[in-house]
Amino acid sequence: MDRVQIFDTTLRDGEQACGCSMTVPEKLRLAAQLEALGVDVLEAGFPAASAGDFDAVSGIARRVRSASVAGLARARTADIETASRALDGAARPRIHTFIATSFIHRTRKLRLSQQEVLDSAVNAVRLARRYVDDVEFSAEDATRTEPEFLCEVARAVVEAGASTVNVPDTVGYAIPVEFGGLVARVVEAVAGRAVVSVHCHDDLGLATANSLAGVRAGARQVECTVNGIGERAGNAALEEVVMSLRVRQDQFGLETGIRTREIFASSRMLAECITFEPQPNKAVVGRNAFAHEAGIHQDGMLKDRATYEIMDPKDVGVPESQLVLGKHSGRHALRYRASELGCPLDDGALERAYAAFIALADRKKWVSNEEILSLVRRAARGEASVSREGMERTE
Numbered sequence: 001m002d003r004v005q006i007f008d009t010t011l012r013d014g015e016q017a018c019g020c021s022m023t024v025p026e027k028l029r030l031a032a033q034l035e036a037l038g039v040d041v042l043e044a045g046f047p048a049a050s051a052g053d054f055d056a057v058s059g060i061a062r063r064v065r066s067a068s069v070a071g072l073a074r075a076r077t078a079d080i081e082t083a084s085r086a087l088d089g090a091a092r093p094r095i096h097t098f099i100a101t102s103f104i105h106r107t108r109k110l111r112l113s114q115q116e117v118l119d120s121a122v123n124a125v126r127l128a129r130r131y132v133d134d135v136e137f138s139a140e141d142a143t144r145t146e147p148e149f150l151c152e153v154a155r156a157v158v159e160a161g162a163s164t165v166n167v168p169d170t171v172g173y174a175i176p177v178e179f180g181g182l183v184a185r186v187v188e189a190v191a192g193r194a195v196v197s198v199h200c201h202d203d204l205g206l207a208t209a210n211s212l213a214g215v216r217a218g219a220r221q222v223e224c225t226v227n228g229i230g231e232r233a234g235n236a237a238l239e240e241v242v243m244s245l246r247v248r249q250d251q252f253g254l255e256t257g258i259r260t261r262e263i264f265a266s267s268r269m270l271a272e273c274i275t276f277e278p279q280p281n282k283a284v285v286g287r288n289a290f291a292h293e294a295g296i297h298q299d300g301m302l303k304d305r306a307t308y309e310i311m312d313p314k315d316v317g318v319p320e321s322q323l324v325l326g327k328h329s330g331r332h333a334l335r336y337r338a339s340e341l342g343c344p345l346d347d348g349a350l351e352r353a354y355a356a357f358i359a360l361a362d363r364k365k366w367v368s369n370e371e372i373l374s375l376v377r378r379a380a381r382g383e384a385s386v387s388r389e390g391m392e393r394t395e
Ligand code: KIV
Pocket: 013, 098, 138, 139, 140, 141, 166, 168, 169, 170, 171, 199, 201
């Protein structure tokens, strides 16, 4: 119970998002990287959705050995049979079957009664268990489902043979305290007979916070995606969940099996396969996640990186922190960069170089190494003069 399983759905829920579709060879390459990353469960696709999805799930099932490979299936006979065929040859196959349980989905989308939804869920799990030992059931739109009904469904699917019960916040509607409360009720309902899982979407920017609240309430599987890609605003980001559990071990006392040094490589590989990069300020994997521009921060970093960094970038596979030289930077960082570039500066040259640097930085978003080298060389030769503005900066 001190281990949280990481269920990666980059290749299924992630791929469903706009601009994220991937070819079969891309999915195979990413699956190998996700295995190297150490995910416990790799959801490879939705086999009944298309021939391409079937082929991707089938190829991944035959190659991946250390992670369980999951195929998604609606609570329908044909979907479950297709998923079981796609998973043929998997070392650890999992059928992940789902049906929506909320009032709005039952009445407006499915046009089914509570009893019909309950029966479909139970029948789907029973059928899936004829093919595989490992069956996960998801109650789609769980967070807008009547809690008593959700618990009734959870108990019934466990009785039918599900070993994981997933509580999806399908529309990203929950807030952490409420979500934690709901997960606690499901944990109580299944009473240790199945793993409770959480699956959060980021419509309100709360997917990671909600996932962690779920873990606090007893969930021991988190469903997430690399770079947080996924339907609409995305899913909980794997790197955020994993690093939160690791950096705040003091709060959670839980571990994952993720080799965190593979996080950045996984993020890069995904960005190369889809049409967009993570936003620059994206936690853990964004271009600026370990970049410091403000003079006061750079000064602190040069003295002890723990002043402004809660993680060592190397722990997530990022080669090093960056001190970005821009108009907020100070003399310490400029002197440090000049020596890194092979041009150490004495105090006089530093003042000249700093004045020239600030004049340039005020006109630009940042100053490149080439520009810095050129201005520090000129300062070292005594060519630049000190401006008033440069003198006023203090760091
Ligand atoms: O968001 C959701 O409800 C899903 C389920 C299929 C698990 O992706």
